[in-house]
Amino acid sequence: MHKPRKEMIAETRAKLIAAARHAFGTIGYAQASMDDFTASAGLTRGALYHHFGDKKGLLQAVIAEMDSEMAARVNEVASRAPTRWQHFVDECTTYIEMALEPEIQRIMFRDGPAVLGDPAQWPNANACVGSMTDHLTRLQEEGVVVPSVDPETAARLINGASSQAAQRIANSSDPEATSKTVVTAFKQLLEGLLNKPGPRPD
Amino acid sequence: MHKPRKEMIAETRAKLIAAARHAFGTIGYAQASMDDFTASAGLTRGALYHHFGDKKGLLQAVIAEMDSEMAARVNEVASRAPTRWQHFVDECTTYIEMALEPEIQRIMFRDGPAVLGDPAQWPNANACVGSMTDHLTRLQEEGVVVPSVDPETAARLINGASSQAAQRIANSSDPEATSKTVVTAFKQLLEGLLNKPGPRPD
DNA sequence: CTACTAACATACGCTTCGTATGCCAATTGA
């Protein structure tokens, strides 16, 4: 008795995604040979084209998987914070920490945008920004954040700053020290969103 | 009587860079066939490999050219501004405006990083950030900007936010309206750098 | 039990890149 059909298929898809994710994350999308990484999964390009259409389709699947993982991690960490503003700040710093990982940096911030275009237009990959937008909206309603900014816009801008922050830390010769410097500057920028600069909630 | 040798060579290089810049900026680096765009310049890949080593080398040359152009434009616009802080803000908004152009967006912010890695590590392409860093340093000395942030770090973070800002505007269905929303949020973030939030110099 | 469908593999042609080689014009030195 063999395994059920559905399971075999899901397993094949998962193996392809995992192999591609590893190849994309290490040598990069353009340098990753489909023949090579499908073979490393014990398959051929035939399976890839059947399930994902083409190389870009597989990249989309990889990105969707990584995005949901990232969103889960962000929500998990940020859920324990005293104030909502702190919650939001934790969300951002967690995002920066994740962006330090080479695989995420390469696939989500480098090759992904180059191959698929503006991340804001990706179908299943905006969970993190969505979460940040929600928190900013709440903070605005509570009067913590200035009412003049559009939450999603602010979330996107912060996202861009975060990715630069991560790159700066990742490429530093002294990541520990650089991390402190970068996070300090980053938090200072965030304070521009606060309504009253006097009593900060930290 | 022919033109001097040196001129012919410089012309060849310029034609290759121009053709590549157009191809990279429209269809993208990966899709740009070296045979095609060298032919459009009346040359072959032989000239390309002779002058630039490989496709990446040509991209580097294109980026160096664009970077110096961008720096010149930024300095030109920002040089007329009443206060130094305004000067800095103008620099940023000019940067965003430039980032709206598809060619700049594609080459400098998408394909460039994907092919050549972290822009902060590029040899001849940091003029804009350098200028912003200088102004932040001055502003800090004058007490306008909080002393706790590292100028170059702040400049990089703002750079990241700027690129996101431009993308958001560029991909909007109503660029005019989106532009206002985005610039508002962007300026708000910048105010996080100000020392005293009460008397703003605008 | 038969026929059909879906999951994959194999095979082929096309495009593209990089290198090796060749040619020609321009400079150099006498």
Add this chain to the structure above:
DNA sequence: TCAATTGGCATACGAAGCGTATGTTAGTAG
């Protein structure tokens, strides 16, 4: 002025890599 040499650029060739078209096999439905 005339070799000799250098350097700018084209041509030719081989090696990948991608996408498609075509099998082949194993489940599945009637």
